[in-house]
Amino acid sequence: MTRPRQDDSDYAAAPPARGRRPAGSPAPVRPRRQTNGFVALNIAISILVGGLVLFGFFAPGAAVVAVRLFSSWTTTIIVFALLLGFANLLRVHAGRIRTMQAGWPYSVALVVSALTVLVLGFYGNQTVGDPSVQWVFTNVYQPIGSSLFALLAFFVVSAAFRALRAGPSAAWVLLAVAVLVIVGTAPWSQPGGPLGILAEIKDWLIAYPVLAGLRGIVLGTALGAVATSLRVLLGIDRPYVS
Amino acid sequence: MLIANGLAVLILFVFILAILLLAPRIRQGRQVYFRPLPGFSAAREAIARAAEQGRTTHLSAGPGNVGDTTSGTAETLAGLHLMGRTAQRCAASGTPLLATTGGALAFSLAENVVRGGFAEVGRLSEVPVVGAASSASAPVTLEGRAQGVRMLAHRDPLAYAAAAADLSECEGVSNALLVGAWGPEYLLVGEAQGRAGVQVVAGATDPGALATMLVGADHTLLGEEIFAGGAYLDAHPAHQASLLAQDTVRWLIIVVLIVGVLFATLGGSVDNLLWGVSP
Numbered sequence: 001m002t003r004p005r006q007d008d009s010d011y012a013a014a015p016p017a018r019g020r021r022p023a024g025s026p027a028p029v030r031p032r033r034q035t036n037g038f039v040a041l042n043i044a045i046s047i048l049v050g051g052l053v054l055f056g057f058f059a060p061g062a063a064v065v066a067v068r069l070f071s072s073w074t075t076t077i078i079v080f081a082l083l084l085g086f087a088n089l090l091r092v093h094a095g096r097i098r099t100m101q102a103g104w105p106y107s108v109a110l111v112v113s114a115l116t117v118l119v120l121g122f123y124g125n126q127t128v129g130d131p132s133v134q135w136v137f138t139n140v141y142q143p144i145g146s147s148l149f150a151l152l153a154f155f156v157v158s159a160a161f162r163a164l165r166a167g168p169s170a171a172w173v174l175l176a177v178a179v180l181v182i183v184g185t186a187p188w189s190q191p192g193g194p195l196g197i198l199a200e201i202k203d204w205l206i207a208y209p210v211l212a213g214l215r216g217i218v219l220g221t222a223l224g225a226v227a228t229s230l231r232v233l234l235g236i237d238r239p240y241v242s
Numbered sequence: 243m244l245i246a247n248g249l250a251v252l253i254l255f256v257f258i259l260a261i262l263l264l265a266p267r268i269r270q271g272r273q274v275y276f277r278p279l280p281g282f283s284a285a286r287e288a289i290a291r292a293a294e295q296g297r298t299t300h301l302s303a304g305p306g307n308v309g310d311t312t313s314g315t316a317e318t319l320a321g322l323h324l325m326g327r328t329a330q331r332c333a334a335s336g337t338p339l340l341a342t343t344g345g346a347l348a349f350s351l352a353e354n355v356v357r358g359g360f361a362e363v364g365r366l367s368e369v370p371v372v373g374a375a376s377s378a379s380a381p382v383t384l385e386g387r388a389q390g391v392r393m394l395a396h397r398d399p400l401a402y403a404a405a406a407a408d409l410s411e412c413e414g415v416s417n418a419l420l421v422g423a424w425g426p427e428y429l430l431v432g433e434a435q436g437r438a439g440v441q442v443v444a445g446a447t448d449p450g451a452l453a454t455m456l457v458g459a460d461h462t463l464l465g466e467e468i469f470a471g472g473a474y475l476d477a478h479p480a481h482q483a484s485l486l487a488q489d490t491v492r493w494l495i496i497v498v499l500i501v502g503v504l505f506a507t508l509g510g511s512v513d514n515l516l517w518g519v520s521p
Contacts, residue, residue: 145401148401149400149427152430163457171456174457216465217464221447221466223495224316224465224468225316226253226257227488228320228323230258231472231480232319236261236484237323239355241354
């Protein structure tokens, strides 16, 4: 039984019944994509290259030359794109500084940082493994990243508080299990301790329901990833052409 | 090892065969049923509401990139596909659009899918440009008006999340579709959007991200659901066939698991059978 659609997007809101459409009813008209020669060439190249690389996973000996060749081409193209991107970044932010646009001090910080790392790289071993460049990453970049990551603990509390205030939801289950696991991991909950039963409950939760759920998610995700990759390989999804 | 490789080839073969066999039948009018996913319906409604209000929709393909096995290529591709389909709706309804990515290759693909979405409704000349004047009431941010396609970071999820959070607190953003290779850093964006009252549909495959999304987002697409956007949002026959193929292979794997459990229960060694090693 077919159902009248409210608009072109209403496939999922109230799904139609499974099976063939009724006899006599016209087949839905679906727009077909127009494909010109350039797009067809792009698709053909992507199918060929993707197919060869995929084949290389199953027969490493036979396709190793092709896979290495495509990898080296990719690296070369990426290097030139990186140079272009870096030049463009400097151009855009230099323009902002010159015209004193809103937030121009941030642009100054960006340009100075970029040029500093570049000069350090050229001054030393001219590689990303140069000690001076590594010093910048270890003492400036990584601490900033770690600080930002540490903030997540406070964001978790804030998000949980907001979710709990909104009323009964999965957040309550999440909170209850989180509290149980935290308490069950504490020293007083170790086996033989006063609250040893909590450690056993925590271990059981992690070993059975959590692991089962995780495996379900991983299995579904893997199948979805295979389907998505195959759609790209077969030219059904074409994010590389517009 | 040979059996494991053979199984992988068999799964690929079943996938391709199912897609090639089912897609033409669906195209000819065979109807298929998929369970409703509230996240996709909510995304559609949010875009319609944003169009009425003249406010911006934020589309994110997540902090991942495309091209290697460690950066969440499949999730990013799924996010990019959703971005394209949603951009088409934004173009059709005149909703201002802000699309962000966390990788260089994902950025160029995002530009393509957004342009493709606008081209499908004959509005290629109206593709939003970063910093250009907007017809909507989107406010001016540090980077210009809150519209266009932007690469906020490259292979640095925290930096991407921090930048996306800053953009989300901009008053012009009213709803967001954040689907991709998110990790726990999602909280930075989710909390900022929660404070700004942005309606969020988020999706990821990472369990750490999913836990935070369940707490912070209005709707969450769990794991494999992010790969189903094509079948739900534009009901393309090949995408529907691909989703059916997923279900078919899932049942095959369930059968294999049950047989494996029975085999192991009866005393056989599954490790030895599959990998050629003794436990």
